[in-house]
Amino acid sequence: MKYKEALLYRRYDNRVRCFTCIRRCILREKASGFCGNYMNIGGRLYNIGYGLISAHESRPIEIKPLFHFHPGSTAYTFSGWGCNFLCIWCQNYSLSKVKPLEIVSNYIPPENMVRYALLKGDDGLCASFNEPTIHLEYLVDVFRIGRSKGLYNVMVTNASYTREALETLIEAGLDAVSVDIKGCPKSYRRFQGIANPIEILENMRYAKENGVHLETVFLIVPKANDGLDCIKWVINSHLKYLGPDTPIHINRYYPAYRYFEPPTPMETLYRAYEYARELGIKYVYIGNIIDTNYMNTYCPRCGKPVILRSQYSTLKCNLTEDGRCKFCGEKIELIGRCRETRLI
Ligand code: SF4
Known part of the structure; x- marks a missing residue:
C-alpha cells in the first residue's frame, strides 16, 4: 500500500480541506473524508486508497455507455473502493460501499494498469464502477502514462469533481466522460444530501467546452426521480447545458442494494x-x-440507422470515412472511427 499526498487541499492550522469533489470535506487530524479515500495525517491530506484496486477488466466502450466515442473499441476498466455519493440502488455496492481501510486489496501501480490494457489489446483506459474522482491522484498518473502510450482515457462519473479537479484531469489527458445525472434538485437533496446540482451541470458544460467528449445517463428510479417534473428538469438541463448534439441515455433501473421498488x-x-x-x-x-x-444510432436528418448495435456489440457502421451518414451525408456527432465487432 502506498499513500499519496493529495493534489488539491488547503491547510487551516491542524485541519485540512479537500478540494477534490464538491463535498469539500474539512478533516481534523487522523480523520478521513466522506468517501473514505482521503485522510489528514499530520496536517497533510493523503489519498489512502491510491492504487488499491477493487476490479479491473477489459470491457466494450458501449457498456459505459459511450456510443459516440470510438464505437466498437474496448477499454481496460478499473475501480477503487468507496464513493462520494449515497445511491441506495447502487448496482456496484460490493465495492462502492466499502472503504479502502475496511478491506485488504491489491495495489496495482499505474504503469501496470496501462500495461494490462496494452497486453489485452485495448484501445483505452476507463475509470468506472465506483466514483473515480475520489482517486484523482491515481487517475492523473494512469491517464498520463496511458496517453503517452497512445491510449484514450475515459471516466464513468457523477461529475461531482471540483473545477480544479476537472482541470487537473483534462490536463492529464481525459478524453471522454459518461456522466450519470441523478435526477432533479429534489432527488440530489433527498438521496445525496447535495443542496443544488448546478455545479455538476456547469462542470459538464465546462468539460464539453474544453474538448472532452460527453454523454449523459439518466437512470430513472421509481419513487426517486421518476416524476414528470423531475424527468423534464433533467432533459431540459441536458439541452440547456450541453446542447442538442450531446447524446443522452435514458436507463432502466432494477432493484439492488437497499432499494426494492420494481x-x-x-x-x-x-x-x-x-x-x-x-x-x-x-x-x-x-x-x-x-x-x-x-440502442441504435439514427441519422438526425434522414432517420436511417447509422450504427446498428446488439447489446454492447457494434454490428454495422453505416458511416463514411469522415463520420457522415452513408445515406444522406449528414455529419454525425462522433469521436474516432466506428468499428464493427462480434456479438458478445
Ligand atoms: S474526495 Fe472525499 S474527502 Fe475529498 S471532498 Fe470529496 S468526499 Fe470529501
Whole structure:
C-alpha cells in the first residue's frame, strides 16, 4: 500500500480541506473524508486508497455507455473502493460501499494498469464502477502514462469533481466522460444530501467546452426521480447545458442494494424518450432493456440507422470515412472511427 499526498487541499492550522469533489470535506487530524479515500495525517491530506484496486477488466466502450466515442473499441476498466455519493440502488455496492481501510486489496501501480490494457489489446483506459474522482491522484498518473502510450482515457462519473479537479484531469489527458445525472434538485437533496446540482451541470458544460467528449445517463428510479417534473428538469438541463448534439441515455433501473421498488415501467422510459426527441435532442437512447432498437444510432436528418448495435456489440457502421451518414451525408456527432465487432 502506498499513500499519496493529495493534489488539491488547503491547510487551516491542524485541519485540512479537500478540494477534490464538491463535498469539500474539512478533516481534523487522523480523520478521513466522506468517501473514505482521503485522510489528514499530520496536517497533510493523503489519498489512502491510491492504487488499491477493487476490479479491473477489459470491457466494450458501449457498456459505459459511450456510443459516440470510438464505437466498437474496448477499454481496460478499473475501480477503487468507496464513493462520494449515497445511491441506495447502487448496482456496484460490493465495492462502492466499502472503504479502502475496511478491506485488504491489491495495489496495482499505474504503469501496470496501462500495461494490462496494452497486453489485452485495448484501445483505452476507463475509470468506472465506483466514483473515480475520489482517486484523482491515481487517475492523473494512469491517464498520463496511458496517453503517452497512445491510449484514450475515459471516466464513468457523477461529475461531482471540483473545477480544479476537472482541470487537473483534462490536463492529464481525459478524453471522454459518461456522466450519470441523478435526477432533479429534489432527488440530489433527498438521496445525496447535495443542496443544488448546478455545479455538476456547469462542470459538464465546462468539460464539453474544453474538448472532452460527453454523454449523459439518466437512470430513472421509481419513487426517486421518476416524476414528470423531475424527468423534464433533467432533459431540459441536458439541452440547456450541453446542447442538442450531446447524446443522452435514458436507463432502466432494477432493484439492488437497499432499494426494492420494481424495475422502471416501460411507459415511463418511452415518455422520457419521446420528450427528449420532441425537444430536439438528436441522439436519444434507452438502455437496460431487451429491445435493442433503442440502442441504435439514427441519422438526425434522414432517420436511417447509422450504427446498428446488439447489446454492447457494434454490428454495422453505416458511416463514411469522415463520420457522415452513408445515406444522406449528414455529419454525425462522433469521436474516432466506428468499428464493427462480434456479438458478445
Ligand atoms: S474526495 Fe472525499 S474527502 Fe475529498 S471532498 Fe470529496 S468526499 Fe470529501
